Amino acid sequence: MSTPAAPAPHAADAPRTYEVRTFGCQMNVHDSERITGLLEASGWVPAGDAEPDLVVFNTCAVRENADNKLYGNLGRLVPAKRRNERMQIAVGGCLAQKDQDTILEKAPWVDVVFGTHNIGSLPALLERARHNAEAQVELLDALEVFPSTLPTKRESAYSGWVSISVGCNNTCTFCIVPSLRGKERDRRPGEILAEVQALVDDGAVEVTLLGQNVNSYGVEFGDRGAFAKLLRACGQIEGLERVRFTSPHPAAFTDDVIDAMAETPNVMPQLHMPLQSGSDRVLRAMRRSYRAKRFLGILERVRERIPDAAITTDIIVGFPGETEEDFRATLEVVEASRFASAFTFQYSIRPGTPAAQMPDQVPKEVVQERYERLTALQDRIAAEENRRLVGRRVELLVTAEAGRKAEHTHRLSGRAHDQRLVHFSVPEGAETPRPGDLVTVPVTGAAAFHLVADPAAPGDYALRRSHAGDAWDRRQAESCGVPAAPGAGGRGRVGLGMPALPGR
Numbered sequence: 001m002s003t004p005a006a007p008a009p010h011a012a013d014a015p016r017t018y019e020v021r022t023f024g025c026q027m028n029v030h031d032s033e034r035i036t037g038l039l040e041a042s043g044w045v046p047a048g049d050a051e052p053d054l055v056v057f058n059t060c061a062v063r064e065n066a067d068n069k070l071y072g073n074l075g076r077l078v079p080a081k082r083r084n085e086r087m088q089i090a091v092g093g094c095l096a097q098k099d100q101d102t103i104l105e106k107a108p109w110v111d112v113v114f115g116t117h118n119i120g121s122l123p124a125l126l127e128r129a130r131h132n133a134e135a136q137v138e139l140l141d142a143l144e145v146f147p148s149t150l151p152t153k154r155e156s157a158y159s160g161w162v163s164i165s166v167g168c169n170n171t172c173t174f175c176i177v178p179s180l181r182g183k184e185r186d187r188r189p190g191e192i193l194a195e196v197q198a199l200v201d202d203g204a205v206e207v208t209l210l211g212q213n214v215n216s217y218g219v220e221f222g223d224r225g226a227f228a229k230l231l232r233a234c235g236q237i238e239g240l241e242r243v244r245f246t247s248p249h250p251a252a253f254t255d256d257v258i259d260a261m262a263e264t265p266n267v268m269p270q271l272h273m274p275l276q277s278g279s280d281r282v283l284r285a286m287r288r289s290y291r292a293k294r295f296l297g298i299l300e301r302v303r304e305r306i307p308d309a310a311i312t313t314d315i316i317v318g319f320p321g322e323t324e325e326d327f328r329a330t331l332e333v334v335e336a337s338r339f340a341s342a343f344t345f346q347y348s349i350r351p352g353t354p355a356a357q358m359p360d361q362v363p364k365e366v367v368q369e370r371y372e373r374l375t376a377l378q379d380r381i382a383a384e385e386n387r388r389l390v391g392r393r394v395e396l397l398v399t400a401e402a403g404r405k406a407e408h409t410h411r412l413s414g415r416a417h418d419q420r421l422v423h424f425s426v427p428e429g430a431e432t433p434r435p436g437d438l439v440t441v442p443v444t445g446a447a448a449f450h451l452v453a454d455p456a457a458p459g460d461y462a463l464r465r466s467h468a469g470d471a472w473d474r475r476q477a478e479s480c481g482v483p484a485a486p487g488a489g490g491r492g493r494v495g496l497g498m499p500a501l502p503g504r
Contacts, residue, residue: 016054016086017047023069024060026210026246028093030161032058034119035092042123051080054088054126059095061176061350070095074107081109088126090114098176098352100139108135115139117182156400157475158436158468159206159242162195163187164230168212169219170249172276173287173354174316174347177212184212186220189230197237203471205436206242206397207234214245215252228256235264239467241438242397243267244419247274247314251289253298262305269306270419273298274314278333279326282319285358292333299337310340310385310418317374318347318367320358327370334377340385340420341449342378346371379448386420386446393442394453396422400435400472403450414439416451424453427461436468 018039022032035056040046044054055077059070074089081087090112091103097115104110111129114122117140125136167182168175196207209230211217218226234243243266248257250273261267273295277283280291302309315330334342346367349356396414403413403423411423412433424441426432433439440462445452455461 015043015045017050017052018044018054018056019047019052020056020058021073022058024058024094026161026208027163027166027212028058028060029155030163030210031093031116031119032056033155033161035122038120038123051084051087053084053086054090056090056092056122059091059093061094061098067095067099070103071106074110078109086130088112088129090122090126092116092119092122094177097139101137104135104137111135113137113139156435157203157471158466159208159397160199160204161208161210162192162199163210164192164214164217164227165211165220169216170213171287173285173358174276174319174350176350176353184216184220186217186226188221189226189233192230193233193237196234196240200237200239203436203468203474205240205438205466205468206244207240209234209243209245211245211247213247213249213252215248215254215257225256228254228260231257231260231267232264235266241266241466242417244270246272248272250274250295250298255301258302258305261302261309268417268419269309270312270417271302271309272312272314275330275333275337276314276316277319277322277326278330279322280329282322282326282330285321286316286319286355292329296333296336308418310420311337312341312343312419313337313339314343314345315374316345316347317371318362320347320355320362321360322347322362322370327374331374331377334374334381338381338385339378340418341382344371344375344378383446383448386448386451389420389443389451390446391443393440394420394422394451395438395440396424396453398433398435398437398439398469411452411454420451421449422451422453425455427455427458430455430458430461431463433463434465434469434472436470436472437466438464440464 020032020035022028035058039054039056047053057070057073070091074091077089081089088111089109091110092114094116096103096113097117100113103113112122112125112135114125115138118138121138125138129136165184165186167184168177169184192209199207214227217230218224223229231243231245234240243264248271253273261269261271275295276286276288278292283291299311302311315334317327317330347362349361394416396416398412398414401413403409403411406413406423409423409425411425413421413423416422422441422443424439441453441455442460443451444454
């Protein structure tokens with residue numbers, strides 16, 4: 001039998017290193033930026049390619065296999081923890097809020113379990129676990145400090161999230177989020193706009209306003225028109241070129257928001273509007289307080305005011321009791337809606353939700369067959385809608401992320417105003433853009449999930465260097481420990497998480 005490896009020695013004063021692994025939605029991505037900011041404010045440093053002294057899992061509880069994914073990852077860390085005597089493991093997010101003590105029962109080598117309402121306690125919990133040599137669990141039932149008051153290390157220099165609210169007041173029967181994140185809490189408009197301004201001052205050109213239901217923003221402080229006013233106020237911030245938001249709820253979506261989108265130049269022509277089902281009977285069972293006719297009416301009014309709007313959605317296939325007739329109703333709404341893209345999900349039982357107790361759970365093989373029909377339809381529509389854009393000139397915000405084939409195609413990537421992903425080439429002899437710069441190019445090809453732009457001549461390509469590109473240069477210089485390029489001066493470092501176009 002082999003002898004276990006001795007714990008790796010560490011200098012007592014060596015800085016502790018960390019890694020944050022994020023599962024789930026935009027809320028989790030944004031929370032992870034705050035976790036990262038808290039850790040670095042407490043003296044932790046990124047592990048990079050080295051084995052970290054701390055791994056934080058920021059978890060999601062929405063997907064069926066969320067817990068299996070977590071425990072599989074936790075199990076794989078056991079050998080690393082044996083090697084590194086000061087290694088710690090922390091689990092936070094929605095699954096931690098839901099499972100609570102179950103995590104320590106299944107994975108007793110975890111050091112800290114913290115919930116969605118007490119991210120700010122993480123550094124103290126880690127220190128307490130180290131000092132007491134025993135696991136620490138803290139799961140508050142309600143939010144005490146709004147997350148935006150916490151330090152943040154944002155991922156990108158040019159684009160990012162700004163939370164306008166946390167929690168949700170809806171009672172959808174398939175959703176566990178309200179019980180994990182609590183009732184909706186709204187930030188005051190002045191706080192939100194101050195955060196947006198700070199990001200722009202540091203180089204951001206794009207901001208996404210984030211909430212579980214942005215349309216209900218303002219109800220807590222008595223202003224039902226607050227969200228439309230917030231969009232218009234963002235339009236007054238100099239240097240902010242692109243404003244997006246997610247997610248609205250069809251039941252609360254009002255025409256004043258459509259007007260604000262249409263009349264505010266920097267609010268982008270993109271809308272994510274969750275459908276969930278095209279069957280009124282299923283929507284009723286889901287406790288979604290709108291029907292297919294209202295949903296289609298919203299899309300019609302949006303396109304009347306914003307003809308080039310790209311509309312994306314969420315759809316659940318196989319909700320309990322869904323019949324073939326119900327499913328065909330969903331296909332009909334999808335065909336009529338002409339979505340640019342869609343998140344499509346196979347329903348799975350989530351313990352703790354009303355839907356989990358419903359009769360007539362749809363057999364897995366039926367759900368799979370319907371799912372394949374739906375995605376085939378949506379893929380066809382997306383490809384058709386993308387082909388309509390061939391020949392059009394589009395302005396792209398250049399991103400740091402490259403396509404899977406970039407090494408062979410030598411194309412860069414960017415996002416159009418409507419958030420479509422475009423892979424583009426730079427003509428020979430033309431200046432190469434930085435992430436955060438903007439280029440205008442003609443669309444020359446289309447697929448279901450992206451566009452291609454290969455300018456035939458330098459005249460087909462226009463580059464606009466931006467203060468976001470300058471911010472990218474500064475960040476690269478800081479990470480390499482070399483001076484920033486001349487003219488790339490600026491303020492302190494604030495990075496931003498890059499929003500993504502919903503995919504299938």
